[in-house]
Amino acid sequence: MIIEETENYPYELLLEADPSIHKIREYVQKGKCFIAVDQEVVGVYILVTHTSNKAEIMNIAVKEEERGRGLGKQLIQDALQRAKEMGVTSVEIGTGNSSIAQLALYxxxxxxxxxxxxxxxxxxxxxxxxxxxxCRDMIRLSYQVS
Structure with a gap:
């Protein structure tokens, strides 16, 4: 499996993490889209840089049949590494109060x-x-890049 940057946004997969196509279209234009490919797209995340030292993972999704195999963790680690290479010192992510599995993963x-x-x-x-x-509230989480 490889993780690479793309401008061909896998909207169907992005919609699994955020059901608002309007919001997705807004933040994909502000950031970079990375996909995990294993013969086909199996995962995605959007990394948005807010300031020179702060970035945010705006959307992260793994195909349903690929979940539970550690791909989400790989995508997060890839995002953190890319943020570190850009000189970012803090990475944030948000998820719904009802997203128990995602809260645990993060x-x-x-x-x-x-x-x-x-x-x-x-x-x-x-x-x-x-x-x-x-799901009503967004839980915000941060990671300090070292």
Missing amino acids: QKCGFRICGIVQGFFDDYPEPIVEDGIR
């Missing part, structure tokens, strides 16, 4: 909770429900 990768944006998902056209939990 913390296992060294991210720490740094804030909550209450009501972030309230303006989405349709309610998001994961594991029986209504």
Whole structure:
């Protein structure tokens, strides 16, 4: 498997992590898109640089049939390495309060909770429900690059 930059955004996969095509179209224009390829695209993330020392992973997704094999962790590690090479000292990521597996993964990768944006998902056209939990708030996490 290789991870490479692309300008051919895999929207179907990006929509698995964020159901708002409008929001996705906004942030793909601000950042760089990286895909994991193993004969086909199996994972994706968008890395946006906000300042010279701060970046954000705006979207990260793994094809459903590829989940549970460590690919998400590989994508995060790749993003952190690329951020380090750019001189970034802090990388942030956000996820919904109902995204239990993602919250666990990010913390296992060294991210720490740094804030909550209450009501972030309230303006989405349709309610998001994961594991029986209504997604309303964004949990913000940060990683200090060394």
